[in-house]
Amino acid sequence: MVELKVLKSADRSYVFFGISNRIKYSISITNIGDTKATSVKVKDLMSKGAQFIPGTFTINGCCQDINGINRNINVGSIKPGSNTIITFDVEIVEYNPPSEIVNKAIVTYCDENGNVLVAESQELVIPIIKINVGMKKTVDKCTAKVGEIVSYSVLITNNSNIKIDNVVFYDSLPKEVQLLPASVLINLEPQYNENFDGGIPLGTLNAYSSIMISFQVVIVSLPNSKLLKNSSTIEFSYTILDNGIPVTSLGEACSCEVITKVLDSILQC
Structure with missing residues (x-):
């Protein structure tokens, strides 16, 4: 046969x-x-x-x-x-x-x-x-004075076709500003943070989904360049199956840099 x-x-x-x-x-x-x-x-x-x-x-x-x-x-x-x-x-x-x-x-x-x-x-x-993770950062003021509050927003979007895990948000604030701890919001939910040292854990971000982080800082001194520059980054991991065996890799993404010009005069209360 x-x-x-x-x-x-x-x-x-x-x-x-x-x-x-x-x-x-x-x-x-x-x-x-x-x-x-x-x-x-x-x-x-x-x-x-x-x-x-x-x-x-x-x-x-x-x-x-x-x-x-x-x-x-x-x-x-x-x-x-x-x-x-x-x-x-x-x-x-x-x-x-x-x-x-x-x-x-x-x-x-x-x-x-x-x-x-x-x-x-x-x-x-x-x-x-398909790994495609993006960050878009915005600031509410193009110019500000010492003593003023500046608001930042960061939209993190996972345009990948798989979820990303262990997402951690980082922001290296300039020494000329001070974070307002109660102003930190994650998807409009308050999350008290005195600083961003060590990052903020965000957990898992599913495929084709996003998360918004916002916070405020107060300008405490005049930058040498008179420009307040700021950007954010995230680190994350993702897992794929290689012949049925899970393999985890690391990734990162960064936002654009936003700039606020700081004027010489000091805001009077």
């Missing part, structure tokens, strides 16, 4: 979107029976988010003129104990990339009696990791 075994593999277990958006797949079709398989055909069912790259389809190393893989492609015949290797490349679409690409190969063939048989590969799941 004839029996085909189909195995599917890829050249990577996950993809960092924006760094390398290409995946090379391999399909191994082995005849583990004792009779030749004829009229062997293969197609690949792939989820949305990946596009086949024409000119990359090969059968046993020979390039084939194939424009798509979602239809039956003629492979020929496979003798007992022999195998056929098929390879092709796909590219992850740039617009709204998915969180994963799922696909499997389906092979049809005929036995010695002309019966049509079907063999399927295992389902292959490749996570698509």
Whole structure:
């Protein structure tokens, strides 16, 4: 009898979107029976988010003129104990990339009696990791005097397609200002902080979500440059599965620098 075994593999277990958006797949079709398989055909069912790259389809190393893989492609015949290797490349679409690409190969063939048989590969799941964390900082005053209060707001947005964990907010305040501890708000919820030494833990930020931090400072002295400069940073971690094994990496993001010009005169109460 004839029996085909189909195995599917890829050249990577996950993809960092924006760094390398290409995946090379391999399909191994082995005849583990004792009779030749004829009229062997293969197609690949792939989820949305990946596009086949024409000119990359090969059968046993020979390039084939194939424009798509979602239809039956003629492979020929496979003798007992022999195998056929098929390879092709796909590219992850740039617009709204998915969180994963799922696909499997389906092979049809005929036995010695002309019966049509079907063999399927295992389902292959490749996570698509898109890390895009942004920070936008604003200040309420372009100019101020010594003794005035200046308000800062920082919008942290996780535009990644996975959550980020252990988010910590940092802000190195200039020596010419003093933080107003009761003014610190996280999503409008008060969080008393006497300083930002050691950062403010924010926990987990889910995919496509944001968090707002605001606080106020009072200007206590005139900066040498007469410019009050300030920016913020965050540190975070994220976890991906590499062949089923969790792998945690670290990341960081920083805001733009906002500037307030400090006037020579002192605010009189």
